[in-house]
Amino acid sequence: MSAAPWDIVQAEFEAGAAVSDSLPAALGVEIAFAGRSNVGKSSLLNALMQRRNLVRTSSTPGCTRQINFFRATARDEAVFRLVDLPGYGYAKRxxxxxxxxxxxxxxxxxxxxxxxxxVVLVDVRRGVESEEQELIDFVRQRDVKRVGPCRVIVVATKIDKVPKSKRKATLAKFSLPKGARRLGVSAVTGDGIEPLWKQLRKAAFVGQEAVEDVAPT
Ligand SMILES: Nc1nc2c(ncn2[C@@H]2O[C@H](COP(=O)(O)OP(=O)(O)OP(=O)(O)O)[C@@H](O)[C@H]2O)c(=O)[nH]1
Ligand SMILES: [Mg+2]
Incomplete structure (x- = not known):
């Protein structure tokens, strides 16, 4: 077992907000995960928190129907709230x-x-499409409104579906807005989870402490 500072030693479901509810009070750093239904948001959250079934996953698109807040504590006692946003683009609603x-x-x-x-999730086999682009542009409005620093990280999911030798080239083809970072992950094999944690920690602690730089995947 590794004992890296980003290892999650404790993870729990904290709150859920359905469409008619008000949002729970923010108690600290939050990292949100957004993307189409079925792209692998909930699976990625489980992989990041090193828990098999804390976040419900499903083969039925649109399974996550509320905003779910999870509290994850790392070995170095840093606390993150990981937020599972419901999948958009679910036509059956x-x-x-x-x-x-x-x-x-x-x-x-x-x-x-x-x-x-x-974290904007895109299926490695689909790439960044107009919905993802819109989402990224939307988040950028925070800069104009001066809400607070918020980094966009584009994560290609299910990279286990692409042979290792082709991953780099596949990711390089993703069209990305300026300044966005990109990473490939697999919730099945765990590939990319550690580099993603490094990126997330960098974003979470912006202005607070120097966190080790990471090489792009
Ligand atoms: N091969 C592979 N399959 C994955 C991976 N991540 C998720 N899946 C599968 O993709 C399907 C959807 O995964 P979820 O994690 O439930 O997706 P979601 O984005 O949370 O979906 P909604 O909650 O419906 O928006 C499930 O069948 C998962 O097993 C991955 O890294 N590799
Ligand atoms: Mg889900």
Missing amino acids: SKTERAAWGRLIEHYLLERDWLRAV
Whole structure:
């Protein structure tokens, strides 16, 4: 067993907010995970927290129907709130429901002071499409509104589906907005989880402490 500072020694479900609820108070650094239904948000959260089933995953798209807040404590006692946002682009929901979700997620992304990073997940086989681009542009509005520093990290999920020899070239083809970082991960093999934690910690502690730099994956 490794004993890296980013290892999560404790993880728990803290709160859930359904579409009609108000958001729980922010108690510290938050990192949100956003992306299409089925892209692997919940699986990635389990992998990051080194827990098999803390976050419910499903083969049915749209399984996560509330904003879920998880509290993860690392070996070095740093505390992060990892936030699982419901998947967007789920056509089977009613228009009204999608609009309500859109408003809640937008409100969260723009108003949350403690939000330090938004991880935008894209399936490695699909790349960054217009929905992801819109999401990234949306988060950028925080800069204009001066809400607080918030980094966008584009994470390609399910890289186990691409042979190792082709991963680098596949990721290089992703069109990315200026300043966004990109990483490939697999919740199945654990590839990319450690570099992602390094990036997340860098974003979380911006202005607080120097955290070791990482080479891009
Ligand atoms: N091969 C592979 N499959 C994965 C990986 N991550 C997730 N999956 C599968 O993809 C499906 C969806 O995963 P979830 O983690 O539930 O996706 P989600 O983005 O949370 O989906 P919603 O909650 O519906 O928005 C499940 O069948 C997972 O087993 C991965 O890294 N590799
Ligand atoms: Mg989910």
